[in-house]
Amino acid sequence: MPRRPEELDVLAAQLNDLAAPGGSRQGGRVPVPAPPSVPLPTAASIDDDDDSEEDEAVPPGHDGTLLASEPPRPLLNQAAGASHDLAHKPPAPPPGEANSASPSYNARRTASGVLPDLLPPQTPPRSGAGGSERDSQRQLADKTTSDEETQSNSALPRRGSHINVNVAPTIIENDTPEIRKYKKRFNSDILCAALWGVNLLIGTDSGLMLLDRSGQGKVYQLISRRRFHQMEVLEGQNILVTISGKKNKIRVYYLSWLKTKIFKGEGQADRRNGWTNVGELEGCIHFKVVKYERIKFLVIALKDSIEIYAWAPKPYHKFMAFKSFTSLVEKPLIVDLTVEEGQRLKVVYGSNRGFHAIDLDTSAVTQVYLPAHTHGPVTPHTIVILPNSNGLQLLLCYDNEGVYVDTYGKISKNVVLQWGELPTSVAFISTGQIMGWGQKAIEIRAAETGHLDGVFMHKKAQKLKFLCERNDKVFFSSIRSGSSCQIYFMTLNKPGLQNW
DSSP: OOOOHHHHHHHHHHHHHHHOTTSSOBTTBOOOOOOOOOOOOSOOOOOOTTOOHHHHHSOOOTTSEEEOEEOOOOOOGGGTTGGGSOOSSOOOOOTTTTBOSSOOEEEEOGGGOOSOOOBOTTOOOOOTHHHHHHHHHHHHHHTOOHHHHHHHTTTSOOOOOOOOOOSSOOOOSOOOOEEEEESOOBSSOEEEEEEETTEEEEEETTEEEEEOTTTTOOEEEEEESOOEEEEEEEGGGTEEEEEETTTTEEEEEEHHHHHHHHHHOTTTSOSTTTEEESTTOOSOOEEEEEEETTEEEEEEEOSSOEEEEEEETTTTOEEEEEEEEOSOSSOOSEEEEEEETTTEEEEEEEOSSOEEEEETTTOOEEEEEOOSSOOSOOOEEEEEEOTTSTTOEEEEEETTEEEEEETTSOEEEEEEEEOSSOOSEEEEETTTEEEEEOSSEEEEEETTTOOEEEEEEESBOOOEEEEEEETTEEEEEEOOSSSOBOEEEEEOOHHHHHTO
16 A cells, blocks of 8 residues: 655654664663643543444544543542452443443442452352442442532542553653553454554454554554464564464564565565464464573464474574473463473463463473362463562463462462453553453452452443553453454553552
8 A cells, every 4th residue: 555755754763773783772662752742531432343423523642542431430438448348240330331322431449349359269249238338339439420520520630641652651640541542443353463662563364464653543554364363573583473374373474574564565575585484383272482591482382282492593593393292181272381480491371171280391291270160161361470479379360260379289379369250351461460351341450469450341341352561551452343343552550550
């Protein structure tokens, strides 16, 4: 597609900085001037994929985004502490929210008692006075009308946020978390994404695209007619690792080649030097790149085996086979690699029965955690190797729960993390938090304790999928239910969550 010269100049400057070994990068980030300040509305709706009229009514910012969340509504002091009540099921959403015609996010304080907090194992739900107290708290929250908000503005002003889409962390006066969305609509299902500098590479069921986050959010097609299931950018190695194609192969694309495609256009770049496959692997399900000392390991889950490759620098400049574990009884669905006490390597993986581990030295398979209270298969979401635990402590998330165990299968905390609803995605964020995306809300929790930090309620049920994160930026997308889907991002700030 034809591109304007000034757009290509901006992209060229960015990508040249990425390729330069001693450029102006700071910590792998490309400095980008902040976009001009745009007045934000006091409340904005998240449109679902079939409704585009409100998008046209709200002017986009200079970065091509729209505000997609309402500022938090101040709640009455009597509601404080309600989130510590334990319950197995989330309460029903306030009247009018679940069936609203315009799905949006309404940030709620954890004190509102909207969703349950931690559950001790096999703790029955409370009843009696506790239940009536929560009902009265929800009624108080529901009575917070626009008139009350107007009257409370003098005493409790709304906290709006000025969001800078730069990857580099910035200091902002108003640090309340908010959600923004890119105006661009995608006609293909968005399956994955990865940050390349400040820009976003997007994998769909029909190709690979680049979202220019430094400009006005324009999208450039890089590869078409190929399905991208998972991807990760390794800028130091100049590669993009993907699971892609009809046969779900591990294919590595060179970033320098993708850069030439941006300027020359699809089909004009030399395809011979653009990519290479890792081994002869087919039917790959999930991979994880893990750094140990100066080595980068690529751990790959296949139908009934796990393969481990190690990155060999120049003159080889490719992944080379390291370990292989075949004929596994439990079929791997997600995989990770931990380093115990800085010296022992162990693969941890999830199956539809639970979670398991393989010692790389002895090849011994151990059962880390098998849920005993579930009937039928489970869905593993993510494996979190807790920071500052010498690689020994894990948070294992599956279905709508999470458990704390060590790598030998011993329960380390006598609590069960309980999501308010069955999430479609769960992800660990580098801020030390874990997020769950449900159809009614997005929950943000502290990974170390599982305590609820905040909740974004949807006004209309909507399926969302986690894409990627860096620093305090989290990217996710809507799952296409109609003709199109969109990409959202949230900026998390610790002070903002504490003041939520």
